[in-house]
Each structure stands twice: as C-alpha cells, then as structure tokens.
Amino acid sequence: MVTRMKTRVTLDLDSEADARLHKLAALRGQETSRVVSDALALLDSLETDGPDLEEDVRRLQAFERTGQGVPLSDVKAWVRSWGTANELPPPNPRKLG
Numbered sequence: 001m002v003t004r005m006k007t008r009v010t011l012d013l014d015s016e017a018d019a020r021l022h023k024l025a026a027l028r029g030q031e032t033s034r035v036v037s038d039a040l041a042l043l044d045s046l047e048t049d050g051p052d053l054e055e056d057v058r059r060l061q062a063f064e065r066t067g068q069g070v071p072l073s074d075v076k077a078w079v080r081s082w083g084t085a086n087e088l089p090p091p092n093p094r095k096l097g
Contacts, residue, residue, distance in 0.1 A: 011036075021035060021036070027080050028080055028081075028082065028083060028084060029083070029084040029085070030083050030084075034083065038082075066095075067095050067096060067097060068093040068094060068095055068096065069093055069094075069096045070091045070092070070093050070094075071091075071094075071096065074091035075091060077091075078090060078091050
C-alpha cells in the first residue's frame with residue numbers, strides 16, 4: 001500500500017456543490033476528501049489519456065450486434081460501492097431493451 005502525504009486545502013463551493021459532495025461521500029461511506037481525490041484522479045485520467053475513439057466504435061458495434069450492455073443503474077450501484085465494506089463486483093452485460 002502506498003502512503004501519501006496529505007495536504008489540507010480549502011475549497012469554496014456553492015451550496016449545491018457542497019450538498020452534492022456530502023451526499024456522494026455519505027452514499028460511498030467515505031470522507032469528502034476521498035471523493036474529491038477520486039474525482040481528481042478520474043479527471044486526470046480523462047485529460048492525459050484522452051478519448052479512445054476506436055474503442056468506443058468497437059463497443060458500439062458490439063452493442064449493435066448483440067444488444068448487450070450494462071444498465072447505467074447497475075454501473076451507478078457498483079461505483080457507489082467502491083471503497084465500502086460491501087463493494088460490489090463489476091456488473092455483467094445483459095440483453096437490453
């Protein structure tokens with residue numbers, strides 16, 4: 001396990017963003033600082049890696065061929081479980097529609 005040095009940062013959030021942050025933290029059973037750190041890591045991965053358009057096209061073609069996918073509700077439940085005592089396995093694709 002990698003131990004990282006922590007730094008205290010003050011953020012100015014509007015009341016709506018603050019409420020969303022606290023709701024996400026409560027849903028995930030995590031500290032708000034962890035939710036912000038995870039969000040930054042996700043944003044960084046999008047910025048540095050960029051979209052993989054070829055992969056997107058391949059997945060769309062597979063969906064059009066099979067009709068199988070993972071419902072957004074399943075993905076949301078899985079993501080909410082990350083870092084909790086009851087972490088869910090990745091959802092499996094199934095026939096949609």
